[in-house]
Amino acid sequence: MGKPIPYGRQYIDKDDIEAVVKVLKGDYLTTGPYVQEFEKRFAQKVGAKYGVAVSSGTAALHLACMAAAIGPGDEVITSPMTFAASANCAAYVGAKPVFADIERLTGNIDVVEIEKQLTEKTRALIPVHYTGLPCDMETINQIARRHNLIVIEDACHALGARYRDTVIGDCTYSDMTVFSFHPVKHITTGEGGMITTNSKELFEKLKLLRNHGISRDESIFDYDSHGPWYYEMQELGLNYRITDIQCALGLSQLNKLERFVKKRREIAQIYNQSLADLPLDLPVEPEGCYSSYHLYTVKLRDIAKIDRNKFYHVLRAKNILAQVHYIPVHTMPYYQREWGYRWNDYPVAEDHYKRVISLPLYPGLSDNEIDTVIQVVKEVLA
Numbered sequence: 582m583g584k585p586i587p588y589g590r591q592y593i594d595k596d597d598i599e600a601v602v603k604v605l606k607g608d609y610l611t612t613g614p615y616v617q618e619f620e621k622r623f624a625q626k627v628g629a630k631y632g633v634a635v636s637s638g639t640a641a642l643h644l645a646c647m648a649a650a651i652g653p654g655d656e657v658i659t660s661p662m663t664f665a666a667s668a669n670c671a672a673y674v675g676a677k678p679v680f681a682d683i684e685r686l687t688g689n690i691d692v693v694e695i696e697k698q699l700t701e702k703t704r705a706l707i708p709v710h711y712t713g714l715p716c717d718m719e720t721i722n723q724i725a726r727r728h729n730l731i732v733i734e735d736a737c738h739a740l741g742a743r744y745r746d747t748v749i750g751d752c753t754y755s756d757m758t759v760f761s762f763h764p765v766k767h768i769t770t771g772e773g774g775m776i777t778t779n780s781k782e783l784f785e786k787l788k789l790l791r792n793h794g795i796s797r798d799e800s801i802f803d804y805d806s807h808g809p810w811y812y813e814m815q816e817l818g819l820n821y822r823i824t825d826i827q828c829a830l831g832l833s834q835l836n837k838l839e840r841f842v843k844k845r846r847e848i849a850q851i852y853n854q855s856l857a858d859l860p861l862d863l864p865v866e867p868e869g870c871y872s873s874y875h876l877y878t879v880k881l882r883d884i885a886k887i888d889r890n891k892f893y894h895v896l897r898a899k900n901i902l903a904q905v906h907y908i909p910v911h912t913m914p915y916y917q918r919e920w921g922y923r924w925n926d927y928p929v930a931e932d933h934y935k936r937v938i939s940l941p942l943y944p945g946l947s948d949n950e951i952d953t954v955i956q957v958v959k960e961v962l963a
């Protein structure tokens with residue numbers, strides 16, 4: 582039996598290592614030129630006016646909520662089929678996290694369910710492009726305009742994805758878009774995140790909040806400067822800065838993004854063809870959606886001879902470290918205790934959770950490993 586095959590992992594080459602070493606030998610480890618360069622190149626890549634790089638995707642979501650002035654008394658609607666951070670960001674700023682159930686077909690937030698969750702208090706929508714497949718952004722944007730809501734896209738799965746004639750991150754249908762550079766995501770900085778926006782005002786707020794709310798920009802000072810050392814803390818911000826070491830890695834990784842996405846899509850294509858006859862619901866790509874395939878999720882049908890739990894254990898025993906994405910967020914003890922959610926609140930998401938499993942998918946997966954995964958899955962389910 583070969584070595585374990587994880588569900589996802591980073592791809593690091595010589596260029597990445599050299600880029601990091603170069604920063605280590607230089608003058609600035611943080612708040613130096615690489616941060617701005619990464620922000621500029623990233624924003625260019627996705628077609629947004631501005632980018633603000635931060636210490637994680639979670640920090641990016643939190644800052645986006647703060648910059649949008651979401652707070653106590655507000656409600657924020659997101660998907661239950663996501664990582665907890667997509668909802669936690671609302672709670673961080675004192676708002677209520679609300680969930681809208683998902684579409685059975687795609688696993689993405691269902692726009693009909695969003696409508697059902699709207700109240701007088703709804704302030705923002707946080708659609709999550711689950712697995713890298715874009716949500717129905719046109720309808721989400723229409724709902725937001727009709728009700729005067731902020732839209733923050735959680736695109737932590739969706740760097741390199743496209744929707745209609747737009748690129749995810751260009752904020753055509755949203756106020757801000759958030760990305761993560763955790764090692765399992767499309768590009769990595771170890772830990773890291775980015776917010777893109779086309780709003781100068783949000784851009785300035787995000788930069789201020791990332792750095793304790795401190796500004797050295799004389800043009801926005803309340804008081805006269807005391808001298809060259811002078812700065813003002815104008816808001817209660819945080820230290821959500823990212824280092825130059827990380828941004829040098831990010832820049833080097835960004836050069837490979839197209840290759841990474843292409844490879845992920847090729848592997849997904851091979852899985853689609855090879856697993857088509859099994860009792861599985863395979864990923865779909867509706868008209869107008871171009872997935873960046875952060876995850877390759879399959880759902881076991883009732884007719885399969887084993888259930889998902891058994892399937893998971895059998896794969897593990899054969900060294901295929903499949904994962905489950907996700908346990909619905911509303912079922913977490915914190916959400917049940919603090920916000921009153923219960924099992925059965927979002928039946929489509931819960932059914933999805935019962936059936937879903939993520940097969941290994943990452944750019945460094947070898948042809949041999951792909952074959953192994955396919956052979957094992959076929960053996961177990963055929």
Ligand SMILES: *Cc1c(COP(=O)(O)O)cnc(C)c1O
Binds near residue numbers: 709735763
């Ligand atoms: C990874 C992820 C996050 C959080 O990103 P971190 O960089 O790990 O903080 C948020 N939302 C989704 C959907 C994610 O996949």
